[in-house]
Amino acid sequence: MMKMNWVSIGTLSDIPRRGARCVSTPEGKVAVFRTQDDQVYAIDDHCPHKGGPLSQGIVHGAAVTCPLHNWVISLETGKALGADEGAVRTIPVKVEGERLFIALEALASRAA
Amino acid sequence: MTEKLVIIGNGMAPGRMLEHLLEKAPDRYQVTIFNAEPRVNYDRIMLSPVLSGEKAYEEIIIHGDGWYIKHGITLYKGHKIVAIDRTAKTVTSDHGVTEPYDKLVIATGSVPFIIPVPGHDLPGVLTYRDLDDVQAMMLAAQSRSKAVVIGGGLLGLEAAAGLNSQGMDVTVLHVMPTLMERQLDPAAGYLLQRAVEQRGIKVVTKANTQAITGNGKVEQVELADGTIIPATLVVMAVGIRPNAALAKEAGIAVNRGIVVDAGMRSNDPDIYALGECAEVNGQVYGLVAPLYEMARVAASQLAGDEAAAFVHMDTPTKLKVTGIDLFSLGDFAEGEDRQEIVLRDAAAGVYKRLVLKDDRIIGTVLYGETADGAWFNDLKKKQTDISEMRDTLIFGQSYQGGAPLDPMAAVAALPDDAEICGCNGVCKGKITSAITAKGLNSLDDVRAHTKASASCGSCTGLVEKLMVLTIGDNYNPAAVQPMCGCTTLGHDEVRRLIKAKGLKTIPAVIQELEWTTSCGCAKCRPALNYYLVCDWPDEYADDYQSRFINERVHANIQKDGTYSVVPRMWGGVTNAAELRAIADVVDKFEIPMVKVTGGQRIDMLGIRKEDLPAVWADLGQAGFVSGHAYAKGLRTVKTCVGSDWCRFGTQDSTGLGIRIEKFMWGSWTPAKVKMAVSGCPRNCAEATCKDVGVICVDSGYEIHFAGAAGLDIKGTEVLGMVKTEDEALEHIVALTQMYREQARYLERIYKWAKRVGIAEIKRQIMDDGEKRKAYYERFIFSQKFAQVDPWSERVSGKDKHEFRPMASVGFAEAAE
Numbered sequence: 001m002m003k004m005n006w007v008s009i010g011t012l013s014d015i016p017r018r019g020a021r022c023v024s025t026p027e028g029k030v031a032v033f034r035t036q037d038d039q040v041y042a043i044d045d046h047c048p049h050k051g052g053p054l055s056q057g058i059v060h061g062a063a064v065t066c067p068l069h070n071w072v073i074s075l076e077t078g079k080a081l082g083a084d085e086g087a088v089r090t091i092p093v094k095v096e097g098e099r100l101f102i103a104l105e106a107l108a109s110r111a112a
Numbered sequence: 113m114t115e116k117l118v119i120i121g122n123g124m125a126p127g128r129m130l131e132h133l134l135e136k137a138p139d140r141y142q143v144t145i146f147n148a149e150p151r152v153n154y155d156r157i158m159l160s161p162v163l164s165g166e167k168a169y170e171e172i173i174i175h176g177d178g179w180y181i182k183h184g185i186t187l188y189k190g191h192k193i194v195a196i197d198r199t200a201k202t203v204t205s206d207h208g209v210t211e212p213y214d215k216l217v218i219a220t221g222s223v224p225f226i227i228p229v230p231g232h233d234l235p236g237v238l239t240y241r242d243l244d245d246v247q248a249m250m251l252a253a254q255s256r257s258k259a260v261v262i263g264g265g266l267l268g269l270e271a272a273a274g275l276n277s278q279g280m281d282v283t284v285l286h287v288m289p290t291l292m293e294r295q296l297d298p299a300a301g302y303l304l305q306r307a308v309e310q311r312g313i314k315v316v317t318k319a320n321t322q323a324i325t326g327n328g329k330v331e332q333v334e335l336a337d338g339t340i341i342p343a344t345l346v347v348m349a350v351g352i353r354p355n356a357a358l359a360k361e362a363g364i365a366v367n368r369g370i371v372v373d374a375g376m377r378s379n380d381p382d383i384y385a386l387g388e389c390a391e392v393n394g395q396v397y398g399l400v401a402p403l404y405e406m407a408r409v410a411a412s413q414l415a416g417d418e419a420a421a422f423v424h425m426d427t428p429t430k431l432k433v434t435g436i437d438l439f440s441l442g443d444f445a446e447g448e449d450r451q452e453i454v455l456r457d458a459a460a461g462v463y464k465r466l467v468l469k470d471d472r473i474i475g476t477v478l479y480g481e482t483a484d485g486a487w488f489n490d491l492k493k494k495q496t497d498i499s500e501m502r503d504t505l506i507f508g509q510s511y512q513g514g515a516p517l518d519p520m521a522a523v524a525a526l527p528d529d530a531e532i533c534g535c536n537g538v539c540k541g542k543i544t545s546a547i548t549a550k551g552l553n554s555l556d557d558v559r560a561h562t563k564a565s566a567s568c569g570s571c572t573g574l575v576e577k578l579m580v581l582t583i584g585d586n587y588n589p590a591a592v593q594p595m596c597g598c599t600t601l602g603h604d605e606v607r608r609l610i611k612a613k614g615l616k617t618i619p620a621v622i623q624e625l626e627w628t629t630s631c632g633c634a635k636c637r638p639a640l641n642y643y644l645v646c647d648w649p650d651e652y653a654d655d656y657q658s659r660f661i662n663e664r665v666h667a668n669i670q671k672d673g674t675y676s677v678v679p680r681m682w683g684g685v686t687n688a689a690e691l692r693a694i695a696d697v698v699d700k701f702e703i704p705m706v707k708v709t710g711g712q713r714i715d716m717l718g719i720r721k722e723d724l725p726a727v728w729a730d731l732g733q734a735g736f737v738s739g740h741a742y743a744k745g746l747r748t749v750k751t752c753v754g755s756d757w758c759r760f761g762t763q764d765s766t767g768l769g770i771r772i773e774k775f776m777w778g779s780w781t782p783a784k785v786k787m788a789v790s791g792c793p794r795n796c797a798e799a800t801c802k803d804v805g806v807i808c809v810d811s812g813y814e815i816h817f818a819g820a821a822g823l824d825i826k827g828t829e830v831l832g833m834v835k836t837e838d839e840a841l842e843h844i845v846a847l848t849q850m851y852r853e854q855a856r857y858l859e860r861i862y863k864w865a866k867r868v869g870i871a872e873i874k875r876q877i878m879d880d881g882e883k884r885k886a887y888y889e890r891f892i893f894s895q896k897f898a899q900v901d902p903w904s905e906r907v908s909g910k911d912k913h914e915f916r917p918m919a920s921v922g923f924a925e926a927a928e
Contacts (some may be wrong), residue, residue: 008635014913015918016656017656017657021913023918023920023921026922050671052669056661057636057661058633058638058658060629060632060633061630061631067662078648102921104921
């Protein structure tokens with residue numbers, strides 16, 4: 001089994017509820033979302049439609065609406081919801097107390 | 113030769129009579145109406161929704177001023193008739209107008225019964241009868257203090273619910289042991305009391321009011337058992353009696369009401385009476401359906417059809433309090449020869465009772481679930497023998513014949529002569545045939561052509577189902593287009609309920625209005641955020657997570673994720689220092705593109721999000737503030753050089769533009785607002801395609817609005833002409849505030865204006881100085897909280913997290 005390389009990215013309170021922050025990585029920007037009920041998700045900050053920055057969208061339930069053309073992306077699966085088709089990569093997230101980690105191994109293995 | 117028809121009173125019954133008469137004999141009479149109330153004919157049934165804030169007065173008008181003009185009817189508003197001279201055949205008003213008649217119709221309605229206890233005439237004791245009463249109650253409710261409603265009948269409970277919605281602490285006093293005892297049996301009365309109490313309204317039954325006391329005004333109500341209830345407002349809603357005094361003085365036969373025959377004619381053959389003041393066969397009526405029937409009969413008689421006759425009818429009673437479903441019909445007293453079927457579901461708050469005699473329904477009480485009311489009413493009316501379906505009768509129509517429980521199927525199964533709209537006596541067949549014959553596809557059309565659901569509106573759901581059944585997908589439920597997938601409510605209902613229920617946060621709206629999602633969606637949240645900002649400027653905390661990214665970071669997102677920045681240039685005027693500062697910023701941040709916008713501003717495009725605060729800091733040093741080029745708010749006021757430079761300029765258009773912009777910047781609006789001021793009719797600032805525009809002329813300022821030059825192209829409408837700059841500003845501000853309060857989110861001014869009507873906007877802004885002033889004041893109040901430069905706030909550190917990455921990770925590891 002692949003070794004997960006968890007990297008600390010900050011704390012839960014760094015992200016506003018129903019909001020997102022970006023994490024810069026060698027792979028490009030990762031958008032880390034916090035929902036109304038404090039679930040945390042990470043996906044590439046790149047809409048499958050025309051590359052819009054998903055981190056800038058409005059967060060509702062476990063989904064985000066892209067600010068460019070209103071595609072709705074599921075934070076759980078990375079898939080476009082509704083009539084649109086497409087998907088964005090999801091990145092594993094771990095919450096330990098207040099601290100947040102993302103699995104960098106996933107990024108590294110993708111780079112390989 | 114036309115005969116003279118004079119009508120005393122302008123309520124719903126004579127209004128309906130005129131509609132019929134104009135249809136049957138349009139040219140036979142020259143009509144004059146005397147209305148003691150200073151207004152047109154409005155829907156009195158809807159006073160309760162007005163009181164609770166769910167509707168505005170404008171929405172309940174049946175005949176606007178235009179209707180009277182169109183039909184050549186003379187309406188004397190605020191004229192009370194004080195004498196009828198039957199010999200000379202004239203009537204005389206309290207203002208001294210004397211009008212001769214060939215035929216006279218008395219429709220003076222009823223007067224509320226006042227219990228003659230000591231203190232009944234103190235200031236603060238009101239009745240609940242007309243719009244004046246409602247307005248007085250709404251005014252009293254502003255004090256947010258205690259109200260006592262005497263009377264636990266239909267009117268009293270509606271008044272109590274309305275005052276409760278307005279934020280008052282309300283107690284209902286009812287002399288009988290259970291509420292609405294004339295329409296409900298004790299079990300349903302108890303359920304009703306519980307529901308009323310759950311809304312925070314106190315109910316005291318068996319309450320015998322002894323006195324109302326206070327020093328110069330109402331302070332408390334005393335009951336016979338010694339209880340004292342503090343109150344600043346007392347509403348008496350204990351009943352009505354026919355207003356027949358005028359007829360009596362004129363020597364017309366009066367018993368409880370004005371005695372008329374089945375043709376609505378009094379003992380003077382040239383004088384008719386109808387409505388609540390009339391007594392037919394010993395009966396007086398207070399519900400709208402029989403009154404409308406009287407109107408139909410009277411109109412036929414006046415048109416020459418002497419066979420038209422009024423027949424007694426039972427009318428179902430419904431309570432118009434949002435969230436309480438109640439239906440009562442006929443006779444439900446117990447008796448030897450009667451049987452009853454009862455269904456109780458205490459958990460669901462449902463109670464149904466049918467009273468049978470000889471296997472026929474004679475009475476029905478439904479509480480909590482009233483969908484089958486129309487069907488039971490139909491069975492009763494037709495005296496249908498129910499012995500075959502007796503076992504399942506109480507479960508309603510959809511259970512008969514094993515049909516599934518589908519409301520659509522239930523409506524489909526109704527016979528053509530089943531009554532759908534009780535208020536207007538409209539049956540199913542009339543609605544469906546009108547839909548087909550006239551090609552109707554909206555609720556408004558059906559209301560206009562058939563009157564179904566046009567009075568109390570409680571059968572709206574049934575009418576909509578009929579439309580779906582008749583025309584399927586062609587039914588366009590535009591009137592109730594929901595805001596988004598999270599709710600079935602439309603924008604207008606949501607806006608109204610936000611105010612009516614005093615909802616002041618997005619979670620409160622989502623909870624109270626029963627959204628189907630946990631935290632809304634990207635469509636409804638920005639709309640709700642705007643409505644709350646607009647309605648509660650001092651109390652609502654703006655929810656940035658519900659704003660579109662542009663309004664969250666105060667710049668415009670571009671296709672590559674960078675932003676554009678537009679500093680404010682008041683009226684489009686700039687100078688060397690500002691231009692130099694912009695040039696320096698462009699160099700320093702290597703901004704790839706600089707462009708002049710259509711609204712006379714300079715746009716810098718391609719700025720990285722992280723650089724925004726630094727860009728704003730440098731622009732701020734030069735005195736720039738945000739140009740709000742990203743906002744659903746005031747964008748730009750475009751100007752020409754006006755009388756300062758132009759040889760044709762008539763006024764200082766540049767100065768006025770700057771003044772408007774400085775006054776209105778920072779305000780949030782339903783959609784973007786672009787304005788312009790031109791110094792002469794050559795109109796170089798292109799003011800006649802803007803949301804709001806001004807054309808200066810020698811004699812003053814012509815104010816325009818509702819233009820468009822985008823998706824649609826539309827020239828402006830003229831709001832009106834004013835003489836001074838001050839007036840121009842006040843009118844423009846008031847217009848904008850009216851738009852802010854009424855429009856749906858993302859609805860531009862021209863679309864809003866088309867929906868509410870240019871004439872109505874002109875009436876409120878140009879003609880009604882008081883209204884205009886009130887809009888103006890509310891705008892100023894809201895600006896106290898809105899005029900904060902968002903750029904300097906963010907330069908000072910607000911929302912830092914927006915502009916920085918949370919972390920930068922992986923680079924070291926990747927290098928290893």
